[in-house]
Amino acid sequence: MKKRLSKILSLSITAALLVPTMTSAADMQETVAPTPIQAVIDQGASGTMDNSGQNALANTPVVPAPPGYDAYRNNIPHGNTNLISYYSTTVGNTRKATVYTPPGYSQNKKYNVLYLLHGIGGDEHEWVNAMKPKNILDNLYSEGKLSDMIVVMPNGRAMKDDRPIGDIFAPDKVAAFERFEQDLLKDLIPHIEANYPVYKDRNSRALAGLSMGGGQSLNFGLKNLNTFAWVGAFSAAPNTQSVSQLVSNPGQVASQLKLLWISCGSSDGLLWVSQNFKNGLSSLNIPHTWYLDVGGHEPSVWNSGLYQFSQRIFK
Numbered sequence: 001m002k003k004r005l006s007k008i009l010s011l012s013i014t015a016a017l018l019v020p021t022m023t024s025a026a027d028m029q030e031t032v033a034p035t036p037i038q039a040v041i042d043q044g045a046s047g048t049m050d051n052s053g054q055n056a057l058a059n060t061p062v063v064p065a066p067p068g069y070d071a072y073r074n075n076i077p078h079g080n081t082n083l084i085s086y087y088s089t090t091v092g093n094t095r096k097a098t099v100y101t102p103p104g105y106s107q108n109k110k111y112n113v114l115y116l117l118h119g120i121g122g123d124e125h126e127w128v129n130a131m132k133p134k135n136i137l138d139n140l141y142s143e144g145k146l147s148d149m150i151v152v153m154p155n156g157r158a159m160k161d162d163r164p165i166g167d168i169f170a171p172d173k174v175a176a177f178e179r180f181e182q183d184l185l186k187d188l189i190p191h192i193e194a195n196y197p198v199y200k201d202r203n204s205r206a207l208a209g210l211s212m213g214g215g216q217s218l219n220f221g222l223k224n225l226n227t228f229a230w231v232g233a234f235s236a237a238p239n240t241q242s243v244s245q246l247v248s249n250p251g252q253v254a255s256q257l258k259l260l261w262i263s264c265g266s267s268d269g270l271l272w273v274s275q276n277f278k279n280g281l282s283s284l285n286i287p288h289t290w291y292l293d294v295g296g297h298e299p300s301v302w303n304s305g306l307y308q309f310s311q312r313i314f315k
Helices: 002-017 126-130 133-142 171-195 212-221 250-256 271-283 299-312
Strands: 038-042 080-088 093-101 112-117 149-154 205-210 230-234 259-265 288-293
Touching (some): 112 212, 205 212, 271 288
Parallel strands (some): 259 288
Antiparallel strands (some): 093 149
C-alpha cells in the first residue's frame, strides 16, 4: 500500500510540476495577484447543516490579494523567525521547526498558534526559503488584519533522517508524513505550549499546509476536532484521504470547525484532489470555503493561500 501511494504521489506531483507556471522570474520578487477564477463559500448541496461554529469573516467573499501583498515593507514593525529544537518521542530524536513570532511579541501576552506544513520536497525551512510568510504576516499585522498568533513551521517528515534527500517519494518517507500526526500531537504541540505564551484550547490552534502538507492538514485536522478548530489546505496532494474516510459524523465537523479552507490554482495538475475533496464536503453539507485561484502548483498560489487563510482564523 505504501509503495502504491508513493508511486501515485510521484506521478501526480511530477505531472503537476510540469504544468507551465503563470509567473516569470521577475514575478517571484513581488507577486501581482490576478483575479481568481472562483471564490465562494460552499455550504453543501442544501446548506442546511448547522453552521453556528463558524465565524463571520469565514463566511465573507474572498477578495484577491492586492499587488505587493507579499513584498517587504521598510516602514512597518517586523516579526522574527527562529529555528527551534524539540525532542520527539514519536521518532526518538531531536527534531527542528521554524517559529515566526509577530511584531511586538511579548512573554506577557497570550497567542494563538498556526501550524503551517510544507510540501513533499520541503522541510522546516521551505516556507521561509521558497515563499514569503514573514512579509505576508508582517504586512497584514501592519494593516490590523490578523489576530495575535505565532506560526510554527515544522518538518512534516517524522523519521530520524528527515532531510528531503534521495527519493522523496520512497515508501518510508511517505510513511513518515503519515507518522507526523503523532509527532505533532504528542511532541511538537506540547513543546510549543510549554515554551511559548500560547492558549491551549482547540479554538486557539489552526492547521494548514501546502501540497503534501495540505493533505496532512485535512487528514489530521478532520480526525482531531478536539485539537484544531481551523483547517486549511493549499493545493492538496494525493496523500489526501477521501471525505468519507475522514468524516464519520458530518454534523460534528460542521458544528466544530470554525473554518475549513480549500484553495488551489486553476492550472494545477493536482486540482482534481482539491475538487474531489470539496465535492465530498458538499455532498455531506459540510460548510467550507473553496477558492479557485490563478496559477499552477507554485509558490504564488501558496502565498495567496496563506494571505487569505491567516486573516480568517482566531476571530
